[in-house]
Amino acid sequence: RLETFRSHLTLHPTLSLKSNGSNGSRSLNINHTRPRTLVVGGSGPTGPHVIESLLKRRHEITMLHTGTHKPDRDWYADGSIEILLSNPFKREDFRKAIAERNFDYAFVMYGRLRMIVSVLKERVKRLFTVGGLAVYKGFAIPEVLSPEGMLVPQREYSEISTSNGTLEGKPNHPNVKINRIIDTERVLFDIFPFATHFRYPWVYAENSMAIHEYCIVKRVLDGRKHIILPDGGLTLYSRGYARNLVHAMMLALDKEEISRGETYNVADEQTLTLKQIVEVICKALNVPLIEIINVPSDFLRSDNAEGLVCPWGPLLRKRSASHEIMDVGKMIFTLGYRDLVPVAEATAITAQWLANNLPDHESAIKVLQDPFDYDAEDEYISAFKAGDRERMRMVSWKRKPGFTAFTYTDERNPFDGLDQNQRHSGSYDPKLKKRVKPVW
Numbered sequence: 001r002l003e004t005f006r007s008h009l010t011l012h013p014t015l016s017l018k019s020n021g022s023n024g025s026r027s028l029n030i031n032h033t034r035p036r037t038l039v040v041g042g043s044g045p046t047g048p049h050v051i052e053s054l055l056k057r058r059h060e061i062t063m064l065h066t067g068t069h070k071p072d073r074d075w076y077a078d079g080s081i082e083i084l085l086s087n088p089f090k091r092e093d094f095r096k097a098i099a100e101r102n103f104d105y106a107f108v109m110y111g112r113l114r115m116i117v118s119v120l121k122e123r124v125k126r127l128f129t130v131g132g133l134a135v136y137k138g139f140a141i142p143e144v145l146s147p148e149g150m151l152v153p154q155r156e157y158s159e160i161s162t163s164n165g166t167l168e169g170k171p172n173h174p175n176v177k178i179n180r181i182i183d184t185e186r187v188l189f190d191i192f193p194f195a196t197h198f199r200y201p202w203v204y205a206e207n208s209m210a211i212h213e214y215c216i217v218k219r220v221l222d223g224r225k226h227i228i229l230p231d232g233g234l235t236l237y238s239r240g241y242a243r244n245l246v247h248a249m250m251l252a253l254d255k256e257e258i259s260r261g262e263t264y265n266v267a268d269e270q271t272l273t274l275k276q277i278v279e280v281i282c283k284a285l286n287v288p289l290i291e292i293i294n295v296p297s298d299f300l301r302s303d304n305a306e307g308l309v310c311p312w313g314p315l316l317r318k319r320s321a322s323h324e325i326m327d328v329g330k331m332i333f334t335l336g337y338r339d340l341v342p343v344a345e346a347t348a349i350t351a352q353w354l355a356n357n358l359p360d361h362e363s364a365i366k367v368l369q370d371p372f373d374y375d376a377e378d379e380y381i382s383a384f385k386a387g388d389r390e391r392m393r394m395v396s397w398k399r400k401p402g403f404t405a406f407t408y409t410d411e412r413n414p415f416d417g418l419d420q421n422q423r424h425s426g427s428y429d430p431k432l433k434k435r436v437k438p439v440w
Contacts, residue, residue, distance in 0.1 A: 035059045038103045038124065040088050041110030043069040045205035046130075049246040050107055051075065057253075064088060064097055065110065091115050098123070105253070114187040117195075126256060127195040128249060129188060133238065133265065133326050134178050135160045135199065140408035141174060142322040149320070152236070153327035156199075156263050174410035185263075194260040196252050198245075201267040201326060204346070205242030206353030212404070213347070215314050215370050216281050217354045218361075219290070224374065226291035228311040228381065230321035233275025233292050237316070237324040238267040241346035244339050251335040258334055265326040268343040274315065277347060284348035285355055293381050297321035307393040309414065311380065313401045314370035318409040369402030369415040 037059040041047045048071045054061055061081040065088070075081055086097035088111025098119065106124040108116050113129060120127070137159040138145040151158075161178060162169030167186045171179035188195055204211045219227055229235075248266045252259035272280065275292055282289045300308050300319060310319045331337040341349070365371060376397045383391035402415020412419045 035104040036102070037061050038098075038101075038106040038120075039063045040106070040108045040116060041065055043071050044110065045203050045208040045242040046246050046249075047071070047109060048073055048207070049243055050109070050249065051081065053246055053250045054107075055080065057250075059105070062101065062103070064094075088112065088116060091119065095119050107249070114184045117188050117191050121191050124192075126260070127192045128252065129195055129197050131181060131185060131197055131199050133199050133201055133324065134408050135182050135185065136326075137161045137165060139173075139178070139324065140318050141410055142320050149322035150324060152323050153325045154265070155327045156265055156330055173408075175408045178408055189261075196256075196259045196261070197263045198249060198252075198266045199263065199326065200245065201238035201240045201265075203240050203242060203245065204350050206350050206357075208242070211350070211354075212315055212317075212368065213277070213281065213350055214354055214359065214364055215368060216278055217285070217351050218358075218364075218372060220282060220285050220287055221355060221358075222372075222374070224290060226293050226381065227278060228293045228295055228377065229274055229278070230295055230297040230312050230316070232294045233273055233278060235274045235316060235321045235323060236271050237274075238265075238271060238326045239343070240267045241339075241341055241343070241350070243341055244268055244346065247340045248331050248335065248337050251331070251337055255335055262330075262334075264331045264335075265328050266331060267326050267328050268346070269328060269332070269337075269339045270343050271325060272343055272347065276344075280344050280347045281351040284351040293384070295384060299384075308389065309380065309392075309395065309397060309400050310403075311377065311401050313403040313407075313414070314368045317403050317407045319403075319411060365399075367405050369404050369413070371397060371399040371401060373398045 035058075037054055039047065039051055039054070039061055042051055042063045043065050047065075051061055051063065051071075052073070052075070055075060062084060063076075063081050064084040064086055067085040070076060076083070084097045087093040090112075094111070094116060101123070103120075103124045105126045105128070106120060107128045109130045113131070117127065117129070133139065133154070136150060136154045138150045139161070142149040159165030160167070160182060161173035162171050162182060167182065167189070171182040173179050173182075185197065188197060202212065204213055216227065245266050248264065252262075252264065278292065279289055295311075297320060299305065300310055312321070313319065328337070339346075361372075376395050379395045380392055383389075383395065400414040402413045403409055403411070407413060410419065
């Protein structure tokens with residue numbers, strides 16, 4: 001490490017200040033006596049915390065993002081970091097933006113990871129990347145497992161959705177997107193054997209709009225007296241408060257000799273049940289606990305369930321109420337991780353922020369696929385309490401609740417009628433700058 005530091009002093013001259021380019025990118029005076037770090041992304045729930053943690057460690061930062069969402073932070077506007085505006089999903093755009101730059105570290109949290117790592121090959125000494133828990137076998141399709149459902153907890157060495165349960169096997173999840181995620185992990189470690197990879201859970205934070213806690217917060221603010229939850233709300237699924245996730249990443253950076261070449265599950269140390277999340281949110285918003293309407297999940301999976309709407313789809317991203325829990329012992333015992341913010345406190349902070357910063361409602365409906373159709377919900381609850389399945393089927397919804405735009409289930413999504421292979425099909429159109437899907 002001392003030799004690396006000396007090489008920074010002698011081999012890298014100071015760069016001159018450049019004016020803003022036509023694309024809005026900005027460069028700055030860089031004296032390469034400190035670690036040079038690339039952050040791809042940086043404007044999402046965890047990104048600003050990553051950049052602030054790196055600034056505290058005196059890193060010289062280049063942030064590459066699309067510019068669609070600009071962090072409301074002083075360092076974004078005052079020249080503290082270099083900003084590159086580019087498309088991290090498009091190879092040529094990304095390659096041109098990086099130009100001749102080399103880096104000591106890179107944190108890749110957004111974009112097409114397999115493409116990015118191929119461009120950064122031999123240009124980054126130490127790489128930290130973000131993926132997800134969706135790689136584990138049975139994720140979002142618990143019915144394929146025997147016994148049904150993912151075992152609790154899932155560890156880093158647990159089986160993933162491939163022919164032999166490891167990265168060496170052929171991906172075989174029904175959801176094409178998960179197969180791409182698995183392939184990307186393989187490519188990552190082929191190119192960067194000493195990378196550190198983080199498998200993220202469902203992320204929540206006070207600066208994120210498209211989070212599932214909004215489904216609860218909105219109902220509480222609208223004065224709803226009840227909410228439909230499967231199996232009494234006893235489902236457990238790993239969540240990660242943004243500041244906690246970034247704390248884990250910085251521990252891996254600070255202990256890079258331990259973390260090199262490793263994959264880590266990252267999530268809050270403890271997990272709330274779905275019912276406990278409702279309880280915490282109600283308390284945070286100073287309202288009495290709303291009634292939990294306990295609908296058995298098997299009620300919607302029996303032989304007579306055809307045509308029944310799944311009202312908890314926007315909360316659990318699937319019809320099943322099975323658990324999705326990752327073990328975080330590896331980062332606890334090897335990196336010394338502990339939550340910076342306990343899970344109940346973090347959930348309360350997030351709920352209060354959402355209540356004071358409500359997202360655009362129509363955008364939230366589109367992403368979370370929750371129609372907030374209270375008349376239909378009331379009729380559905382009344383029919384359920386009467387044990388009248390046929391009446392439940394006949395409830396008229398403005399739009400049927402879906403499984404969110406982020407779902408990984410192989411079931412056709414009732415919100416838009418698409419299955420996941422249809423959703424992720426098509427090709428990138430550089431003129432429109434988006435994926436163009438075929439007409440189904």
